[in-house]
Amino acid sequence: MKLEKCLTEKNVNQNMLNISYAVRGPILQRALHIERELEKGVKKPFRRVVRANIGDCHALGQPPVTFIRQVLALAACPALAASPDVPDDVKLRVRELLDDCTKGSVGAYSPSAGLTLVRRRVAQFLAARDGVPASPDDVYLGAGASDLIKALLGLFVQHVDGKPPAVMIPIPQYPLFSGTLSELGLRQANYYLDEEHDWALQLQELERSWREASQESHVRALVVINPGNPTGQVLTRDNMQEIIKFAYEHQLFILADEVYQENIISKPFHSFKKVMHEMGAPYSSMELASFVTCSKGWAAECGLRAGFMEAVRLQEGVRAALEAARAVAQCPSVLGQCALDCVMKPPVAGEPSYPRFSQEKRATLRALGERARTAHREFNSIPGYSCNIIDGSMFAFPRVEIPERAQRAAADAGLQPDEFYCLRLLEETGVCVVPGSGFGQRAGSFHFRSTILHPADEFQHMMDSVRRFHASFTRQYS
Amino acid sequence: MKLEKCLTEKNVNQNMLNISYAVRGPILQRALHIERELEKGVKKPFRRVVRANIGDCHALGQPPVTFIRQVLALAACPALAASPDVPDDVKLRVRELLDDCTKGSVGAYSPSAGLTLVRRRVAQFLAARDGVPASPDDVYLGAGASDLIKALLGLFVQHVDGKPPAVMIPIPQYPLFSGTLSELGLRQANYYLDEEHDWALQLQELERSWREASQESHVRALVVINPGNPTGQVLTRDNMQEIIKFAYEHQLFILADEVYQENIISKPFHSFKKVMHEMGAPYSSMELASFVTCSKGWAAECGLRAGFMEAVRLQEGVRAALEAARAVAQCPSVLGQCALDCVMKPPVAGEPSYPRFSQEKRATLRALGERARTAHREFNSIPGYSCNIIDGSMFAFPRVEIPERAQRAAADAGLQPDEFYCLRLLEETGVCVVPGSGFGQRAGSFHFRSTILHPADEFQHMMDSVRRFHASFTRQYS
Numbered sequence: 001m002k003l004e005k006c007l008t009e010k011n012v013n014q015n016m017l018n019i020s021y022a023v024r025g026p027i028l029q030r031a032l033h034i035e036r037e038l039e040k041g042v043k044k045p046f047r048r049v050v051r052a053n054i055g056d057c058h059a060l061g062q063p064p065v066t067f068i069r070q071v072l073a074l075a076a077c078p079a080l081a082a083s084p085d086v087p088d089d090v091k092l093r094v095r096e097l098l099d100d101c102t103k104g105s106v107g108a109y110s111p112s113a114g115l116t117l118v119r120r121r122v123a124q125f126l127a128a129r130d131g132v133p134a135s136p137d138d139v140y141l142g143a144g145a146s147d148l149i150k151a152l153l154g155l156f157v158q159h160v161d162g163k164p165p166a167v168m169i170p171i172p173q174y175p176l177f178s179g180t181l182s183e184l185g186l187r188q189a190n191y192y193l194d195e196e197h198d199w200a201l202q203l204q205e206l207e208r209s210w211r212e213a214s215q216e217s218h219v220r221a222l223v224v225i226n227p228g229n230p231t232g233q234v235l236t237r238d239n240m241q242e243i244i245k246f247a248y249e250h251q252l253f254i255l256a257d258e259v260y261q262e263n264i265i266s267k268p269f270h271s272f273k274k275v276m277h278e279m280g281a282p283y284s285s286m287e288l289a290s291f292v293t294c295s296k297g298w299a300a301e302c303g304l305r306a307g308f309m310e311a312v313r314l315q316e317g318v319r320a321a322l323e324a325a326r327a328v329a330q331c332p333s334v335l336g337q338c339a340l341d342c343v344m345k346p347p348v349a350g351e352p353s354y355p356r357f358s359q360e361k362r363a364t365l366r367a368l369g370e371r372a373r374t375a376h377r378e379f380n381s382i383p384g385y386s387c388n389i390i391d392g393s394m395f396a397f398p399r400v401e402i403p404e405r406a407q408r409a410a411a412d413a414g415l416q417p418d419e420f421y422c423l424r425l426l427e428e429t430g431v432c433v434v435p436g437s438g439f440g441q442r443a444g445s446f447h448f449r450s451t452i453l454h455p456a457d458e459f460q461h462m463m464d465s466v467r468r469f470h471a472s473f474t475r476q477y478s
Numbered sequence: 479m480k481l482e483k484c485l486t487e488k489n490v491n492q493n494m495l496n497i498s499y500a501v502r503g504p505i506l507q508r509a510l511h512i513e514r515e516l517e518k519g520v521k522k523p524f525r526r527v528v529r530a531n532i533g534d535c536h537a538l539g540q541p542p543v544t545f546i547r548q549v550l551a552l553a554a555c556p557a558l559a560a561s562p563d564v565p566d567d568v569k570l571r572v573r574e575l576l577d578d579c580t581k582g583s584v585g586a587y588s589p590s591a592g593l594t595l596v597r598r599r600v601a602q603f604l605a606a607r608d609g610v611p612a613s614p615d616d617v618y619l620g621a622g623a624s625d626l627i628k629a630l631l632g633l634f635v636q637h638v639d640g641k642p643p644a645v646m647i648p649i650p651q652y653p654l655f656s657g658t659l660s661e662l663g664l665r666q667a668n669y670y671l672d673e674e675h676d677w678a679l680q681l682q683e684l685e686r687s688w689r690e691a692s693q694e695s696h697v698r699a700l701v702v703i704n705p706g707n708p709t710g711q712v713l714t715r716d717n718m719q720e721i722i723k724f725a726y727e728h729q730l731f732i733l734a735d736e737v738y739q740e741n742i743i744s745k746p747f748h749s750f751k752k753v754m755h756e757m758g759a760p761y762s763s764m765e766l767a768s769f770v771t772c773s774k775g776w777a778a779e780c781g782l783r784a785g786f787m788e789a790v791r792l793q794e795g796v797r798a799a800l801e802a803a804r805a806v807a808q809c810p811s812v813l814g815q816c817a818l819d820c821v822m823k824p825p826v827a828g829e830p831s832y833p834r835f836s837q838e839k840r841a842t843l844r845a846l847g848e849r850a851r852t853a854h855r856e857f858n859s860i861p862g863y864s865c866n867i868i869d870g871s872m873f874a875f876p877r878v879e880i881p882e883r884a885q886r887a888a889a890d891a892g893l894q895p896d897e898f899y900c901l902r903l904l905e906e907t908g909v910c911v912v913p914g915s916g917f918g919q920r921a922g923s924f925h926f927r928s929t930i931l932h933p934a935d936e937f938q939h940m941m942d943s944v945r946r947f948h949a950s951f952t953r954q955y956s
Contacts, residue, residue: 006698006731006765009795013635017795019802024590056587059580066555072813073555077547083561102537107779109534112502143621143783146807154661157491179806183632220484253484287484295808301585303812305621305783317487321494327502328657329624330773333811334781335550 018182021175022438023054027422031432046430050462052450053432055229055394057300060453062367065299065360067353068342071097072304075106075338087352097338106334112327114141114308118337121344122308130274140309140322141332141340144302145259145291148309150180151325152255152289155318156220157184166217168209168252170201171440172397172447174229177257178440189213192442195399198388199233203242210250221253222246227260227269227392230439230449232372234267234391240275244283256290259307260393262297265372267391273312287313294336296394298361299343306336368394371452371459378463382470395449397436400470402446406477418446424473429465496660499653500916501532505900509910524908528940530928531912533707533872535778538931540845543777543838545831546820549575550782553584553816565830575816584812590805592619592786593812596819600786603822608752618787618800619810619818622780623737623769626787628658629803630733630767633796634698635662644695646687646730648679649918650875650925652707655735656918667691670920673877676866677711681720688728699731700724705738705747705870708917708927710850712745712869718753722761734768737785738871740775743850745869751790765791772814774872776839777821784814846872849930849937856941860948873927875914878948880924884955896924902951907943 009017028051035049051059058064067090074081074094081091100117102108113119119136126134142148156165166187169177181188191209193199201224213219224243226235235243247254256272272290276283293307294300314322346361347353372390379387379398387398402410402417410420418435425448426432436447454462487495506529513527529537536542545568552559552572559569578595580586591597597614604612620626634643644665647655659666669687671677679702691697702721704713713721725732734750751768754761771785772778792800824839825831850868857865857876865876880888880895888898896913903926904910914925932940 004729005791005793005796006729007633007796008793009799011636011638011698012633012796012799015635016633016799016803019799019806021802021805024805054587056580057585058583059586061581064583064585066557069555073551073558076554076813077544077551079563080551080558080561082563083558085557085560101781102534103539105536105542105781107535107542107781108537109532109780143811144808150807155485155490155494157493158489160489176806179802183803183806220489251482251484302587303579303583303585303809305809305811313483315483315486317495318483318485318490321487321490321497324497324499324657325494325661327499328497328654328661329628330622330780331783333621333783333814335554335813336783336811 089351110331125344143305145293145307160218163218199231225257230397232390232393403477567829588809599822610755621783623771623785638696641696647701677709703735708875710868710871881955
């Protein structure tokens with residue numbers, strides 16, 4: 001009797017076969033391989049790989065915020081509080097946090113939705129941000145925003161009136177959404193951002209997308225990423241009002257991915273919650289889920305896996321279902337929750353940690369602003385490139401002209417033209433960026449996403465590499 | 479126009495409405511309410527709530543292991559390494575871990591499956607445990623075992639030959655399984671453990687369960703919890719061989735929940751991987767997923783959310799699907815991974831941290847053993863109670879006689895008899911345990927699960943309370 005596998009590509013969850021997450025996809029795998037080759041001394045036309053594929057801030061040189069790290073260290077090991085290097089406000093913060101942990105240990109489970117103290121702090125942060133009341137009961141902590149977005153999208157997995165459910169997402173989008181929709185078996189209804197108008201979100205395009213998707217599915221939710229990822233645009237208040245009205249008319253649940261709200265460069269950020277509130281009835285009664293994370297902003301603690309969702313005006317039964325599912329997973333990392341607490345209530349003027357904190361935060365945000373302006377200028381100065389202004393986020397998403405002959409060469413290699421381009425860029429310069437096809441783009445247009453987080457020197461090295469590569473690539477294929 | 483909710487109990491994912499997780503269920507909610515009442519000075523027949531509902535070790539007084547906490551503190555804040563209180567082996571461990579983090583920050587993302595170093599350490603731990611080779615490539619780190627069990631079960635959500643998929647789970651079981659199967663829409667095929675024979679896993683019962691479930695579904699996987707939760711039995715090698723043969727014959731994927739493998743009291747633990755290996759072909763070629771966590775054992779760091787799965791001999795396409803889904807979630811908490819590293823490679827004799835570590839570990843395991851013996855003896859000494867021997871885990875699952883009249887009173891109150899019993903126990907004594915119906919039990923038999931982790935005094939107080947309560951309850955209803 002020959003042993004067959006119990007689980008095969010034929011009988012495994014077919015939704016899971018369809019998941020693609022370009023940010024950690026084949027280009028990154030190849031980059032990791034090249035890094036190992038370089039270590040072994042294999043000759044390459046470059047000396048190091050420049051990873052610009054993922055918004056992994058610390059990995060790109062952004063230093064951790066000292067206040068956060070001191071709080072984490074003492075929360076883990078309170079005995080270290082004796083150290084004279086630890087400021088009093090750190091000690092106080094740790095005492096507050098440990099008072100809210102059962103028996104004062106970060107090793108005890110917290111409530112599933114998070115420590116009571118931290119949820120209260122989140123609500124205070126939200127109320128101060130928006131000038132709109134916020135309740136800790138609407139706040140759910142999670143292992144980063146991804147965890148919570150998946151949990152919320154899971155609620156929509158249900159045929160309605162015999163039709164399969166669909167979720168509207170922008171194109172280009174962050175592939176967490178396409179990947180999660182695939183995994184959950186939810187249909188993806190694309191609406192295209194308007195590249196010619198700084199990636200604006202156009203109402204008529206929302207309507208088109210909804211109309212087309214509604215023919216064969218029941219559109220249930222609308223995802224908006226603001227500030228945009230990978231596109232970096234920040235929505236105006238007027239535009240948000242249009243979007244909210246659109247969602248209201250079609251009874252769509254708005255999922256607002258607002259994780260880059262602290263990465264603001266040139267335009268003010270408004271939360272969907274605030275704009276809904278300002279619009280008054282009936283819009284101020286709409287359901288809404290908004291997502292924030294410690295992995296972005298000035299904290300950028302990706303590895304700690306902490307974030308929260310504010311989900312307002314959920315029906316009680318729906319809330320109960322969500323909470324039951326969260327309870328099964330026990331709780332998010334308690335140390336991650338402690339970091340979130342620091343982000344929600346950072347040191348203020350007069351506290352011992354403030355001067356250092358304020359200097360660290362300013363340096364990080366200043367570097368981000370500089371890099372955004374440099375990226376915009378430099379990409380636009382490369383013949384064949386165009387790049388919209390970067391209002392927020394930590395990415396550039398330039399458009400690249402790829403010659404016809406290169407497109408045919410890509411097809412011969414079984415690749416999308418932009419994949420082919422990015423792979424060649426990697427092989428010839430060591431620069432690792434993610435092809436636009438991983439985020440979605442209008443047919444016939446080609447892009448890539450690059451982080452703009454590297455230190456100035458490294459960033460300039462990357463820009464120079466891209467410029468040189470593009471000239472030689474264009475020569476080769478024209 | 480009246481605003482209706484987008485998400486209602488009618489159109490929400492119906493699987494999520496069915497999730498029940500008794501460990502954090504209504505009894506706990508009531509206990510939390512009572513705690514708040516006590517704080518406010520409301521009079522009760524007891525002075526404090528004794529939470530015995532969840533294996534939350536630190537919350538029940540088990541102290542954290544100093545070595546782990548020092549490593550975490552320094553990994554978060556390497557500047558503290560200057561402290562003279564930090565032993566050299568802690569500093570060395572932190573250096574090793576940070577060398578494996580991008581740019582030396584626990585705030586950078588790790589690879590989705592976990593840090594390379596930690597996966598290697600896990601493989602070394604497994605190889606040493608079993609005397610069987612283990613590969614880091616088969617090791618997936620996660621946010622506790624729950625996270626990974628859900629990820630693996632997700633692979634089975636697929637009709638096969640037109641039949642809905644089912645998964646066999648023990649009864650009584652840990653409700654992570656029933657809850658996750660509900661959420662994923664997988665059918666639950668129950669096999670009953672044999673209470674009369676120390677919760678043995680009987681082959682003929684496995685066959686019966688499989689046969690019955692196979693009539694209307696395709697049984698795809700077999701969950702075994704060893705050491706048992708809530709039952710505390712440890713499987714013998716002979717029994718495991720029978721189970722493996724059974725799974726082989728019916729082409730079932732074995733999910734081995736082995737999270738209590740370090741909580742061993744009176745019987746040796748064998749891993750499924752080792753027993754499969756010993757059995758040779760064809761059994762040594764079977765697929766298997768085994769789960770281990772930092773939340774249990776002597777570390778018991780529940781709040782850090784760290785654990786791993788070893789998944790062996792997966793088909794390549796299946797492995798790719800699993801890895802794609804994991805990539806979307808980015809990575810588990812890097813500080814959690816650091817804790818796992820300490821658990822996989824604790825201090826050894828000759829290292830500076832060893833004496834303290836060894837004393838801490840011994841004290842924890844000794845207390846567990848004492849409490850297991852006390853629980854067994856005391857429960858069996860209460861008229862109307864019987865309790866099997868506790869070989870491992872951190873729970874007792876005594877059987878309780880509930881008088882007919884009490885069963886009718888429960889029905890009148892719309893409760894299961896054991897829920898009624900546990901709720902009364904809570905209201906009259908402050909002792910919070912989980913009714914057996916939350917885990918499953920043979921019809922007409924009644925149990926509850928209690929942790930056995932409290933300090934000796936508190937544990938004795940709990941046992942005395944239960945004894946007094948049961949006598950008065952029985953008097954009242956007989």
